[in-house]
Amino acid sequence: MTPAATERGLEESALSHRVTIIRPTTGWSALRVHELWSFREILYFLIWRDLKVRYRQTLIGAAWVLLQPLALLAVIVVVFGFFVDIPSEGVPYPVFVYTALIPWTLFAQSMTSASQSLIANSALISKIYFPRLLLPIGTAGSFLVDFVIGMALLAAMMAIYGTQPDAAALLLPLFTVLALVTALGVGTLMSAINVRHRDVQAIMPLLLQLWLFASPVAYPITLIPEQFRTLYGLNPMATVISGFRWGLLGTPPPPVGMAAASVTMCTLLAVIGISIFRRTERTFADVI
Amino acid sequence: MSEVVISAEGLAKRYKIGNRRSRRAATDTSQHEFWALQDLSFEVRDGEVLGIVGRNGAGKTTLLKILARITEPTKGSVRLTGRVGALLEVGTGFHPELTGRENVFLNGGILGMSRSEIRGKFDEIVAFSEIERFIDTPVKRYSSGMYVRLAFAVAAHFEPEILVIDEVLAVGDIAFQKKCLGKMHEVATQGRTVLFVSHNTGAVVELCTRAILLEGGRKVAEGPVDQVIDTYSQLLGSNAGASAVFEADPNLAASLLEVSVRSTADAERTGIDIADGLEIAVCYRISDRLPGLAVALTLARNSVPLLHAWSSESIPDDEVAEPGTYVANYALPGMFLKGGFYTVGVIIGTPETLYQDFREVVAFEIDELRTNSHSRSYRRDRPGHIISPGSWRTEQVGSGLDAKVPSK
Numbered sequence: 151m152t153p154a155a156t157e158r159g160l161e162e163s164a165l166s167h168r169v170t171i172i173r174p175t176t177g178w179s180a181l182r183v184h185e186l187w188s189f190r191e192i193l194y195f196l197i198w199r200d201l202k203v204r205y206r207q208t209l210i211g212a213a214w215v216l217l218q219p220l221a222l223l224a225v226i227v228v229v230f231g232f233f234v235d236i237p238s239e240g241v242p243y244p245v246f247v248y249t250a251l252i253p254w255t256l257f258a259q260s261m262t263s264a265s266q267s268l269i270a271n272s273a274l275i276s277k278i279y280f281p282r283l284l285l286p287i288g289t290a291g292s293f294l295v296d297f298v299i300g301m302a303l304l305a306a307m308m309a310i311y312g313t314q315p316d317a318a319a320l321l322l323p324l325f326t327v328l329a330l331v332t333a334l335g336v337g338t339l340m341s342a343i344n345v346r347h348r349d350v351q352a353i354m355p356l357l358l359q360l361w362l363f364a365s366p367v368a369y370p371i372t373l374i375p376e377q378f379r380t381l382y383g384l385n386p387m388a389t390v391i392s393g394f395r396w397g398l399l400g401t402p403p404p405p406v407g408m409a410a411a412s413v414t415m416c417t418l419l420a421v422i423g424i425s426i427f428r429r430t431e432r433t434f435a436d437v438i
Numbered sequence: 439m440s441e442v443v444i445s446a447e448g449l450a451k452r453y454k455i456g457n458r459r460s461r462r463a464a465t466d467t468s469q470h471e472f473w474a475l476q477d478l479s480f481e482v483r484d485g486e487v488l489g490i491v492g493r494n495g496a497g498k499t500t501l502l503k504i505l506a507r508i509t510e511p512t513k514g515s516v517r518l519t520g521r522v523g524a525l526l527e528v529g530t531g532f533h534p535e536l537t538g539r540e541n542v543f544l545n546g547g548i549l550g551m552s553r554s555e556i557r558g559k560f561d562e563i564v565a566f567s568e569i570e571r572f573i574d575t576p577v578k579r580y581s582s583g584m585y586v587r588l589a590f591a592v593a594a595h596f597e598p599e600i601l602v603i604d605e606v607l608a609v610g611d612i613a614f615q616k617k618c619l620g621k622m623h624e625v626a627t628q629g630r631t632v633l634f635v636s637h638n639t640g641a642v643v644e645l646c647t648r649a650i651l652l653e654g655g656r657k658v659a660e661g662p663v664d665q666v667i668d669t670y671s672q673l674l675g676s677n678a679g680a681s682a683v684f685e686a687d688p689n690l691a692a693s694l695l696e697v698s699v700r701s702t703a704d705a706e707r708t709g710i711d712i713a714d715g716l717e718i719a720v721c722y723r724i725s726d727r728l729p730g731l732a733v734a735l736t737l738a739r740n741s742v743p744l745l746h747a748w749s750s751e752s753i754p755d756d757e758v759a760e761p762g763t764y765v766a767n768y769a770l771p772g773m774f775l776k777g778g779f780y781t782v783g784v785i786i787g788t789p790e791t792l793y794q795d796f797r798e799v800v801a802f803e804i805d806e807l808r809t810n811s812h813s814r815s816y817r818r819d820r821p822g823h824i825i826s827p828g829s830w831r832t833e834q835v836g837s838g839l840d841a842k843v844p845s846k
Binding site for chain 2: 174
């Protein structure tokens with residue numbers, strides 16, 4: 151074989167590594183993690199774009215990251231702290247609530263924006279191919295940055311009130327993942343439905359309000375009768391929030407039964423959400 | 439022979455039309471289905487530039503969307519070897535709030551370029567777009583011309599192994615269009631595999647070696663680009679040899695029988711190409727001796743009259759027409775009318791009496807079948823209704839910037 155022929159042969163074998171077969175698919179399809187990975191550059195650009203655009207042409211820019219939960223905090227502190235005087239497990243009430251609002255804000259914003267992500271990017275869906283799952287994942291990912299900024303303010307607040315974090319703070323990433331995966335489970339499901347039925351846009355704010363009161367943001371889980379706590383764990387945010395308080399404020403850890411229920415529910419939501427998303431994904435460009 | 443890099447077999451795509459409720463109630467589902475593509479098979483070899491032509495709704499865009507993996511085929515399969523990049527529009531993903539610089543990265547990234555690849559080509563892209571000064575301005579403040587320049591510049595530097603492009607090259611002003619077409623040429627001759635879809639068959643002829651003609655979702659012709667374009671022009675035939683026939687009016691001394699428009703090019707081809715000569719024939723009958731009888735044509739585009747021509751211009755003033763049937767032929771040269779739809783109006787009369795006046799009775803279309811008009815001043819959507827008959831001559835009259843305008 152001449153060197154040129156060898157080179158040509160190598161070139162051909164290099165080419166044949168990237169064979170793509172396009173054919174109709176039906177039914178349930180696998181997640182194909184390696185494909186998601188191979189499109190990670192697009193994920194990077196989607197997150198980068200969301201971060202760049204979010205607070206552009208606003209007067210106070212990124213300060214909104216802090217102001218949004220702080221405004222909610224003020225309302226809750228005034229209503230539940232002063233008027234109702236809810237117990238807060240021996241922690242100053244504002245810190246107690248803000249510790250919950252940090253993961254809650256991440257959860258609420260990720261879920262809402264994930265459910266809108268396909269519609270908001272319909273131009274991309276009808277013109278460019280990439281795994282559509284990157285859209286809800288990317289938009290949820292961009293709120294992780296807001297989350298980190300919120301954590302910094304929380305640290306300052308804890309210093310002012312003199313509360314000490316616990317060794318359990320090392321588990322915070324796990325609780326964060328629990329919140330994010332739950333948000334994505336519901337978010338992917340809602341985004342897929344949203345492509346066909348825009349009713350989702352009316353449902354989401356309602357769902358979030360209910361979910362906020364169903365989560366221990368303004369109150370401690372000790373307010374729930376002990377025999378119902380495992381059942382209460384079916385709301386994964388219950389475990390997430392009590393986990394955050396455990397790690398940062400040293401309150402009692404979430405009961406094991408409740409945590410198990412939360413993890414089960416979270417997994418179930420993610421499996422349902424992603425499966426339905428993948429099943430309907432192939433028609434997105436046709437119906438959006 | 440080089441390797442086959444795209445191989446499509448039995449591709450078909452069905453769309454469901456109508457709303458869901460009526461579909462659920464319907465027993466005959468075929469009424470609510472539409473096959474955008476049917477049983478399409480073809481092969482493209484490495485380095486080939488294949489054109490895909492066809493009328494609106496022939497399935498061109500559906501085929502592109504399948505190849506770009508935006509939508510799935512209903513039947514059949516495609517085997518692609520190599521990285522496929524699809525350009526279905528320029529500036530996909532551009533965000534108005536972001537600056538030109540940021541959008542270059544965003545758009546490039548979404549097309550499938552890596553950050554380091556974009557960084558490496560960034561200066562080249564900006565230079566190509568000719569908007570260096572505004573690269574850090576949000577694109578929402580750009581004029582639409584600046585916007586498409588930047589968008590095309592990114593697209594032009596996108597170099598996948600297989601490039602699938604829709605008619606994206608017709609952007610910007612004339613000079614920029616020339617540049618775009620030049621860049622397309624470069625891509626086409628570099629040995630890259632290109633699938634090019636266009637209505638502008640002239641551009642297809644210029645860029646492609648082989649073509650496929652789609653009609654009603656099926657492949658009706660495939661082969662060397664010239665042959666396929668010939669078949670295509672025959673397909674367009676229905677609106678080419680236009681004519682209108684009239685009942686003779688027995689009460690009038692002179693009445694029109696027929697007006698027809700046809701191309702003077704060979705009879706095999708029925709479409710009228712922009713380069714073809716035109717012949718407008720007016721057939722009329724007179725039952726009296728009529729001094730100074732003449733017919734006149736009015737040629738209009740978008741209801742704007744372009745010209746008015748009297749047959750009496752070539753007849754002596756005192757000539758008397760004898761009773762009988764006549765055909766008056768009016769000839770127009772090729773490369774005179776731009777591509778587009780035209781109408782013909784006819785009147786018949788003498789200096790004293792107007793017998794008949796038919797406005798816009800025949801419509802016909804001039805097509806850019808063999809001439810690429812994209813980068814020319816006579817492109818359809820540019821101002822003006824006819825191809826400029828004048829010619830330009832430009833010369834340098836001074837070397838410095840202070841040169842005076844030479845006086846006559």
